[in-house]
Amino acid sequence: xxxxSRGAAGASxxxxxxxxxxxxxxxxxxxxxxxxxxxxxxxxxxSGRRSVVLVDGRSGTGKTTxxxxxxxxxxxxxxxxxxxxxxxxGLRAAxxxxxxxxxxxxSGYRRWDWARSAPAxxxxxxxxxxxxxxxxxxxxxASAPLATLRxxxxxxxxxxxxxxxxxxxxxxAAEWERWARQEDAFIASEDPVALADVVLRS
Numbered sequence: 606x607x608x609x610s611r612g613a614a615g616a617s618x619x620x621x622x623x624x625x626x627x628x629x630x631x632x633x634x635x636x637x638x639x640x641x642x643x644x645x646x647x648x649x650x651x652s653g654r655r656s657v658v659l660v661d662g663r664s665g666t667g668k669t670t671x672x673x674x675x676x677x678x679x680x681x682x683x684x685x686x687x688x689x690x691x692x693x694x695g696l697r698a699a700x701x702x703x704x705x706x707x708x709x710x711x712s713g714y715r716r717w718d719w720a721r722s723a724p725a726x727x728x729x730x731x732x733x734x735x736x737x738x739x740x741x742x743x744x745x746x747a748s749a750p751l752a753t754l755r756x757x758x759x760x761x762x763x764x765x766x767x768x769x770x771x772x773x774x775x776x777x778a779a780e781w782e783r784w785a786r787q788e789d790a791f792i793a794s795e796d797p798v799a800l801a802d803v804v805l806r807s
């Protein structure tokens with residue numbers, strides 16, 4: 606799950622990113638956002654239609670914090686995969702939807718209603734507008750060529766879990782292992798760290 610529904614307290618965007626490097630440091634969080642925004646603006650449009658920033662990472666790493674900060678800095682819409690996952694077993698489906706729907710000809714996504722545990726309305730996106738897409742599963746072998754900037758976020762496991770459960774409490778605690786297994790499977794098959802232009806520790 607992304608951090609958006611849990612709030613973003615405790616998450617931080619750290620370090621001044623450089624190509625292919627892992628960076629950290631709380632004092633540089635604002636410089637990090639500014640640096641990434643500059644890179645996103647100047648990167649060539651590999652998809653041929655729009656500029657796209659992908660922000661991926663496990664639960665509790667600060668993806669939503671960074672995604673929202675980049676969206677605000679750039680003035681770009683932000684797509685949260687938390688709105689796309691079709692339930693607690695939906696990581697792989699949402700990852701596919703990034704390619705086939707969000708960045709595909711459909712240019713949109715089917716929103717998931719977590720309260721009803723059912724599909725909700727279709728959200729249309731301007732196929733020419735730049736986007737920030739954040740959430741675990743956003744950076745895959747299929748989506749990477751469609752992006753202009755690819756970011757992986759990392760944090761120590763105990764820190765990630767504390768953040769996530771501090772936000773969502775019993776709701777996420779009951780699903781933590783179930784979701785973590787999907788993260789493990791996605792990372793094993795897609796190797797998003799190797800696909801990333803920048804790795805940030807939070």
